Amino acid sequence: MSKTLLITRPEYDPATRYLSRWSGKIKEKAEEKGINVIDLSKNKANRKRVIGTLEKKDPGLVVLNGHGSESSVEGHNNETILKEGDEKAVESKIIFARSCKSAKSLGQGMVIRGVNAYLGYDDDFWLMYTESKISKPLEDKTAELFLVPSNYIAISLLKGHTAGNADNRSKILFRRNIEKLIIEGPSSDNYYTIRYLLWDMMHQVCLGNKNAIF
Amino acid sequence: MIENAKKTEEKKEEIPKDAKELTIARLDVLPSDKKISVGSIGEFTKDELIERVEKGDEIGRKVVEIELNFLRTLREGSLLRDILAPDQEQELNE
Numbered sequence: 001m002s003k004t005l006l007i008t009r010p011e012y013d014p015a016t017r018y019l020s021r022w023s024g025k026i027k028e029k030a031e032e033k034g035i036n037v038i039d040l041s042k043n044k045a046n047r048k049r050v051i052g053t054l055e056k057k058d059p060g061l062v063v064l065n066g067h068g069s070e071s072s073v074e075g076h077n078n079e080t081i082l083k084e085g086d087e088k089a090v091e092s093k094i095i096f097a098r099s100c101k102s103a104k105s106l107g108q109g110m111v112i113r114g115v116n117a118y119l120g121y122d123d124d125f126w127l128m129y130t131e132s133k134i135s136k137p138l139e140d141k142t143a144e145l146f147l148v149p150s151n152y153i154a155i156s157l158l159k160g161h162t163a164g165n166a167d168n169r170s171k172i173l174f175r176r177n178i179e180k181l182i183i184e185g186p187s188s189d190n191y192y193t194i195r196y197l198l199w200d201m202m203h204q205v206c207l208g209n210k211n212a213i214f
Numbered sequence: 215m216i217e218n219a220k221k222t223e224e225k226k227e228e229i230p231k232d233a234k235e236l237t238i239a240r241l242d243v244l245p246s247d248k249k250i251s252v253g254s255i256g257e258f259t260k261d262e263l264i265e266r267v268e269k270g271d272e273i274g275r276k277v278v279e280i281e282l283n284f285l286r287t288l289r290e291g292s293l294l295r296d297i298l299a300p301d302q303e304q305e306l307n308e
């Protein structure tokens with residue numbers, strides 16, 4: 001039986017637009033690996049579809065993009081798609097939530113109550129982008145500095161690495177970007193992003209079973 | 215008494231003047247075509263962030279916190295130590 005990835009890609013403001021478009025690369029990688037992809041994009045990223053898919057299709061890996069809080073992850077138009085109390089629906093799964101703060105409380109609770117591993121951010125996820133590239137997020141070299149490393153969590157999991165290793169590999173890419181910018185120096189257009197890349201890297205966490213494999 | 219407690223609380227949360235000035239000076243060099251997204255709070259231009267730091271609201275305090283975290287990490291040398299760790303490339307290629 002082939003593995004299944006569930007990915008949510010709400011798209012209703014600049015941040016979700018960027019996350020959604022860059023998540024296309026995760027989807028492509030999964031398809032390349034013959035993994036069954038359930039892509040809930042735009043208005044399909046709603047609570048009913050997400051919980052229904054989790055219960056019926058039992059995906060081993062769940063990638064959630066969107067805004068979030070300490071106790072929830074949101075979908076399209078800021079509708080809560082995952083919150084405390086949903087542990088049964090995500091039992092034994094690996095979750096990567098690219099959203100603000102959700103690893104702080106929601107993730108902690110979920111791994112205690114049966115989620116295999118929860119990767120995400122325990123504080124705000126800061127993203128810098130270029131205003132003129134809003135219509136072409138994949139061409140935005142500034143946003144790329146943030147989104148390639150965070151994408152790499154999911155890509156590493158798709159490659160068969162453990163949750164802990166996926167987190168480490170992603171952080172290596174964050175560091176590599178920081179190093180590049182330090183070498184380029186203050187004349188670089190993106191030099192200022194260093195502090196935000198560092199912040200995101202420091203607040204990226206892997207909770208639960210670090211040896212979990214998709 | 216309640217008024218005094220309120221004032222104490224406000225004072226506690228005030229951004230120190232030098233941290234504020236430092237953060238604003240750093241923000242000022244940010245190219246004006248860049249925007250920063252902070253979760254569901256929204257997107258900010260450099261001028262909007264400078265205004266928030268000056269005001270000392272939640273976002274302003276967070277921007278200062280991130281700036282100080284960056285400087286602290288540089289001072290401790292941990293950022294460069296991590297970057298110069300030789301085993302990273304090897305680990306990625308495995």
